[in-house]
Ligand SMILES: Cc1cc2nc3c(=O)[nH]c(=O)nc-3n(C[C@H](O)[C@H](O)[C@H](O)COP(=O)(O)O)c2cc1C
């Protein structure tokens with residue numbers, strides 16, 4: 581195969597290169613994977629209604645989210661275990677994101693310590709925008725220690741994953757017997773505090789059924805970083821998040837990996853954006869594979885989108901260069917979609933650009 585010309589072809593290349601068990605881990609979702617398919621299919625069901633003769637010129641793609649300037653409204657969603665995709669792991673992803681000027685949400689379940697992820701990002705750009713995703717742990721002291729590490733590493737927002745009071749039922753993983761990381765691959769952010777030599781124990785992550793809005797209040801007491809609530813699908817929860825002091829929300833169903841048969845995330849964006857009413861930024865992830873998907877999300881109220889699997893396909897296909905290429909593809913596609921819609925910038929999109937159900 582020649583060089584991939586779109587994200588789907590990057591997935592094909594990644595599938596060829598990856599251990600099939602690890603490919604399944606990245607690609608799969610919960611149970612029947614209804615929501616995994618729905619996330620992409622729902623974008624295809626939205627038609628674009630371009631404006632003509634607007635003289636908009638070459639679009640500018642830059643956005644500012646929570647004070648971080650990004651070169652485009654596409655960021656990297658947090659995804660676990662990059663070492664399974666490529667030996668350079670999160671180091672490569674971080675360099676590619678920083679070089680591209682996009683915001684990376686580093687996962688708590690990273691196979692490279694957050695300090696090193698940040699150091700690699702800084703090698704690629706002087707002031708990289710790095711956020712940190714957190715699964716609050718039942719042990720508040722340990723949670724606080726992880727937050728302190730993220731702060732000290734220079735992370736500029738804390739993304740709390742709210743859709744995971746338990747792990748979704750992943751049948752591909754069960755079939756493959758994929759329950760442990762291979763020898764030598766560890767969640768480096770889960771080491772016991774006070775283990776600077778990194779020789780000691782690594783904790784198991786706990787996805788706690790007790791997680792509640794109180795955890796958000798507790799985090800607010802622990803850090804001054806902006807707090808982003810990830811995994812919101814309902815307007816009532818979005819309103820609560822804002823009332824509880826969230827600084828942004830991410831409309832997300834975890835890429836269809838948690839509760840199967842929840843709606844495609846793009847179908848929940850407009851109701852959530854309406855409830856938030858501009859009080860905080862609204863982000864979206866799930867099924868974004870094309871520049872046209874990005875513009876649809878912007879039009880329906882997102883300040884930016886995040887990609888999960890596409891970056892993993894790039895990483896698996898070509899390490900740092902692969903992630904760079906995936907980001908470049910999406911950038912070119914978004915620029916093309918904006919100019920063809922008659923928009924000079926992401927901020928010029930609105931719901932009039934999108935028509936439901938006609939293609
Ligand atoms: C392999 C994989 C691992 C993930 N790990 C995490 C994680 O550790 N924390 C988290 O909040 N979300 C995680 N997610 C969900 C992503 O942040 C994001 O919501 C989802 O991938 C977006 O959908 P997309 O893959 O269709 O772009 C993961 C997703 C994938 C595919």
Ligand SMILES: CCCCC(=O)C(=O)O
Nearest residue numbers: 660689747785787834837
């Ligand atoms: C305990 C592993 C959770 C990682 C994750 O969030 C995912 O694979 O979707």
